[in-house]
Amino acid sequence: MTQEPKVRLRGLYKIFGNNDKGVLSHVKNGVGKEELLVEHGHVLGLQDINVDMQAGEITVVMGLSGSGKSTLIRHLNRLIEPTAGEILVDGEDVMQLSVDGLRGLRQTKMSMVFQKFALLPHRTVLQNTAMALAVRGSDEATQTAEAQKWLDRVGLSGFENHYPAQLSGGMQQRVGIARALTANTDIMLMDEAFSALDPLIRTDMQNLLLELQEELHKTIIFITHDLDEALKLADHLVILKDGAVVQQGEPQGILMNPSDPYIEDFVSDINRARVLRVKSVMEPLTGTEFAGDVDIRDNLESMIARSGGDTSLHYRVMDGDTPVGELHMRDLVKALVPRLSSSEA
Amino acid sequence: MAFYDGLFKALGLSDWCDGGASNAPMSMADLLAQNSGTDKEGAFFPFPSLDNLNESCSGIIQSRDVTKGIEDGFLAAKPALKTVLDPITQPLSWLLDGALWTFASVPWFIMIPILVAIAWFASRSVAVTVFVAFSIMLLGLVDHYDVAMQTLSIIFVCTGISVLLGVPIGIAMSKSDRLQKSVVPILDLLQTLPTFVYLIPLIFLFSVTESKLYGIAIILYAIVPVIRLTDLGIRLVDQDVIEAANAFGMNSRQKLVGVELPLALPNIMAGINQTIMMSLAMVVIASLVSAPGLGVNVLRGIRNLELGVGIVAGIGIVLLAVILDRVSKAALSRVDMTRVKH
Ligand SMILES: Nc1ncnc2c1ncn2[C@@H]1O[C@H](COP(=O)(O)OP(=O)(O)OP(=O)(O)O)[C@@H](O)[C@H]1O
Ligand SMILES: [Mg+2]
Numbered sequence: 017m018t019q020e021p022k023v024r025l026r027g028l029y030k031i032f033g034n035n036d037k038g039v040l041s042h043v044k045n046g047v048g049k050e051e052l053l054v055e056h057g058h059v060l061g062l063q064d065i066n067v068d069m070q071a072g073e074i075t076v077v078m079g080l081s082g083s084g085k086s087t088l089i090r091h092l093n094r095l096i097e098p099t100a101g102e103i104l105v106d107g108e109d110v111m112q113l114s115v116d117g118l119r120g121l122r123q124t125k126m127s128m129v130f131q132k133f134a135l136l137p138h139r140t141v142l143q144n145t146a147m148a149l150a151v152r153g154s155d156e157a158t159q160t161a162e163a164q165k166w167l168d169r170v171g172l173s174g175f176e177n178h179y180p181a182q183l184s185g186g187m188q189q190r191v192g193i194a195r196a197l198t199a200n201t202d203i204m205l206m207d208e209a210f211s212a213l214d215p216l217i218r219t220d221m222q223n224l225l226l227e228l229q230e231e232l233h234k235t236i237i238f239i240t241h242d243l244d245e246a247l248k249l250a251d252h253l254v255i256l257k258d259g260a261v262v263q264q265g266e267p268q269g270i271l272m273n274p275s276d277p278y279i280e281d282f283v284s285d286i287n288r289a290r291v292l293r294v295k296s297v298m299e300p301l302t303g304t305e306f307a308g309d310v311d312i313r314d315n316l317e318s319m320i321a322r323s324g325g326d327t328s329l330h331y332r333v334m335d336g337d338t339p340v341g342e343l344h345m346r347d348l349v350k351a352l353v354p355r356l357s358s359s360e361a
Numbered sequence: 362m363a364f365y366d367g368l369f370k371a372l373g374l375s376d377w378c379d380g381g382a383s384n385a386p387m388s389m390a391d392l393l394a395q396n397s398g399t400d401k402e403g404a405f406f407p408f409p410s411l412d413n414l415n416e417s418c419s420g421i422i423q424s425r426d427v428t429k430g431i432e433d434g435f436l437a438a439k440p441a442l443k444t445v446l447d448p449i450t451q452p453l454s455w456l457l458d459g460a461l462w463t464f465a466s467v468p469w470f471i472m473i474p475i476l477v478a479i480a481w482f483a484s485r486s487v488a489v490t491v492f493v494a495f496s497i498m499l500l501g502l503v504d505h506y507d508v509a510m511q512t513l514s515i516i517f518v519c520t521g522i523s524v525l526l527g528v529p530i531g532i533a534m535s536k537s538d539r540l541q542k543s544v545v546p547i548l549d550l551l552q553t554l555p556t557f558v559y560l561i562p563l564i565f566l567f568s569v570t571e572s573k574l575y576g577i578a579i580i581l582y583a584i585v586p587v588i589r590l591t592d593l594g595i596r597l598v599d600q601d602v603i604e605a606a607n608a609f610g611m612n613s614r615q616k617l618v619g620v621e622l623p624l625a626l627p628n629i630m631a632g633i634n635q636t637i638m639m640s641l642a643m644v645v646i647a648s649l650v651s652a653p654g655l656g657v658n659v660l661r662g663i664r665n666l667e668l669g670v671g672i673v674a675g676i677g678i679v680l681l682a683v684i685l686d687r688v689s690k691a692a693l694s695r696v697d698m699t700r701v702k703h
Binding site for chain 1: 599601602604605607608609610611612615619620623624
């Protein structure tokens with residue numbers, strides 16, 4: 017990427033405890049999370065996080081419970097103060113902001129969607145949606161118009177005057193998303209936004225998000241502990257473990273080349289045929305005879321269906337109208353087996 | 362020969378002991394004991410109290426010197442305290458007198474509809490409103506309308522002031538753990554002190570003819586729950602919602618007015634309900650220090666053994682209590698209703 021990242025985290029550390037700056041040197045000298053807790057009574061939240069988040073992309077941060085995902089996302093708008101490190105938004109150091117400057121950043125640059133929705137129970141859906149505008153002090157008419165627009169967009173027309181408690185979880189989270197969209201910020205922070213929803217609603221919401229992203233091109237930082245969700249949404253995937261980044265990069269790449277047993281474990285359960293795409297297994301274009309053309313974005317599952325399971329076939333891979341490579345069904349089948357088991361064999 | 366003589370001799374303090382003699386006035390009990398000629402020498406091993414030690418060694422003060430000392434201290438501090446407290450508390454007297462005058466001078470056929478209307482707007486409940494109307498009529502029927510209005514007016518003023526002072530104090534406490542730590546013991550003290558004990562320092566400071574005397578006693582007693590529950594209510598507000606408010610860049614005023622107070626309102630209302638009930642309890646006791654109202658009749662019943670007068674006034678107090686409780690509870694549940702669930 018040549019473009020300046022929208023958000024950069026540089027050497028970010030977070031230690032929970034009274035003397036966090038004091039024990040930082042231990043962490044830098046390689047003291048682990050457990051040792052720090054037992055010997056120094058401090059909880060290691062994040063260590064040496066370096067992540068660039070590109071404008072217009074969905075950066076997904078994934079990790080197991082307690083790996084520090086929520087802690088990480090709350091640093092971006094300084095709901096949590098770091099122990100050390102830099103947080104740059106549009107090249108500006110968030111740590112240098114005054115109280116007013118920080119409030120301005122939260123009002124105009126970042127909006128947030130929460131796992132537990134966190135709507136105001138005493139305000140109507142419309143008032144909740146208009147919250148960011150009300151905070152900024154824009155006039156009543158603008159508030160209503162904007163809020164209405166986004167409520168319609170997330171499919172909640174007709175519920176304006178309901179109270180949050182009258183809506184189902186999925187609908188409440190739609191309000192949460194409409195509230196964040198109404199704020200009209202470049203950056204959206206989503207902390208396990210869909211984790212509290214049941215699987216069908218969850219798929220709906222993921223599709224809604226992708227659809228919105230298609231037209232809005234926001235910079236979205238999305239937290240999840242679900243690999244399927246991560247792979248579906250991510251342009252850039254960051255995997256956290258015990259407060260440290262174990263691997264980050266393009267999701268297909270991580271799936272094909274997990275750098276760590278932890279990630280191999282993670283990816284071994286996934287339906288690879290559905291997640292992996294032609295792009296990840298294709299070879300440079302050399303041959304001339306092909307059984308047909310396929311799109312670079314097709315997933316492997318559809319290729320297996322198309323070839324009828326014949327591993328001797330070769331296809332030409334197209335990106336739009338230009339041929340970009342070739343696909344050997346034999347490679348495809350090999351890619352379906354996670355590297356872990358292939359190395360054991 | 363007193364029991365502890367030997368002790369002071371052994372310590373070699375005899376000289377010092379004979380030096381000073383107590384000059385505190387004798388209490389009535391001491392005088393009586395002296396006259397009847399009985400001496401307390403009978404005890405085999407008396408407790409080493411100040412008085413018993415004093416018999417062997419007049420250099421040691423007597424217990425009555427202690428009470429006298431406290432009294433003198435209080436009296437010495439009184440002018441200074443008065444110059445500070447008098448101007449601050451004077452408006453309370455005016456308010457109480459004004460309210461008493463207003464309630465007394467508005468004719469019953471206007472006053473009763475106003476009260477019934479207040480009950481309706483606070484509770485929006487037909488049953489509660491009818492009950493209020495019925496109770497006031499009943500009080501009027503047995504000629505207790507005037508005294509009941511006096512009691513009610515004092516409760517209005519004292520509850521109003523308690524809320525005006527208590528809610529901001531509660532808010533401040535919820536924002537500062539240090540403040541909370543230092544205020545809670547005071548609140549505990551105010552709540553555990555027997556109600557009579559409040560009256561003692563107040564009688565010293567203010568004259569019994571001033572209405573602020575009982576006003577302060579009532580407020581000190583009744584303000585506690587509204588402070589406690591405001592503090593608690595704000596601290597209990599869902600932290601996720603607070604985080605959302607922060608994430609959208611609310612300033613502390615927007616957060617307080619737009620999020621914390623509305624979400625703490627059910628708790629604050631519960632505090633106000635208790636404050637009202639405690640003002641009623643205290644206004645009865647404050648009749649000892651000239652607070653007018655139903656309590657005066659109860660007092661008369663006790664002092665003169667006028668059983669009927671006391672009981673009727675007592676029933677009047679119960680009626681008032683039920684009215685105030687029902688109305689404020691109905692208002693409370695209405696506040697909760699805005700968090701519609703159905
Ligand atoms: N305020 C705090 N004080 C002390 N430790 C904390 C605090 N907040 C978080 N932690 C610790 O930091 C670590 C990371 O917590 P965090 O909430 O970021 O995890 P998470 O990845 O979001 O987990 P989950 O998926 O359960 O939400 C945990 O070990 C947690 O105990
Ligand atoms: Mg979390």
